[in-house]
Amino acid sequence: MKLLKLILITFFINCASTPSLKLPSEAKVVGQGGLFLREDCSQTFPKITLIPQFEKVTLIGEGPYDLISGISDRWYKARYKDKVGCLYGGYLNKNYQNVPTSAMLKLDQVIQSYKEKNHNKALTYANEALEIAPDYGEAYNWRGRIHYKLGKYEQCISDYSNALRSLTNSIMYNNRGICKSALNDYIGAKKDLDTALKLGGDSDATTLSNTCYVYGMLSDKKAIDFCNRAIETSPNNPYPYYERSNLRRKLGLIQAADEDLETYTKLKKTGEWDY
Incomplete structure (x- = not known):
């Protein structure tokens, strides 16, 4: 089975009954080269403007889920300066408060290496990000993805448990559940996936x-x-x-x-x- 990201799996997905983001909420663009604000929540819609890396945006609503370049996340209605449109959550850092810029730069290297399928290199960058910021939920999220790809399922479970301390959303539970299923812990996996469904994964x-x-x-x-x-x-x-x-x-x-x-x-x- 494959992971969502958050991805995911990444995450990321915040939802319905117990959202991890209390909107409106601030986020930072972490995608290398910036991130396009679009007229609506899909890549098919026209671009409004390019938001530079590490610029702050205000998330004001949740959009549909999508998968772009192997990264699973949802779209967000967002405000940037005087413009309003949609941003893809896979390239947003949604819990950046108290996270040093150096750790966010490392996370950007994690994402790029992961997209290039260089998982060992991505793991090195994720470890370095967590050395800088030990409570960095997005870094645990990405390291969990990497550990899954490398077949290190116990470490994957541990990473998502740590990520859930600051990122309580459906993708984190989904991904931890799949790591558990890889170890044949289907009862534990079912419990996590049932929670993911309640947090919005049912869509x-x-x-x-x-x-x-x-x-x-x-x-x-x-x-x-x-x-x-x-x-x-x-x-x-x-x-x-x-x-x-x-x-x-x-x-x-x-x-x-x-x-x-x-x-x-x-x-x-x-x-x-x-x-």
């Missing part, structure tokens, strides 16, 4: 797909419903089709399972979801 296809997988491993009849909802939410995300294919095959629905597997293969070839 995110990756969280729904991961929940489908974990419920399926526990032989819970509700598993396929989560896959169906994931596909309805994001029809171009391949992973719910893969999970539903496995479930349908177990139920003896071979033709339907093969159709799902064919859809998964076609969508996976785009490379957009290979994170």
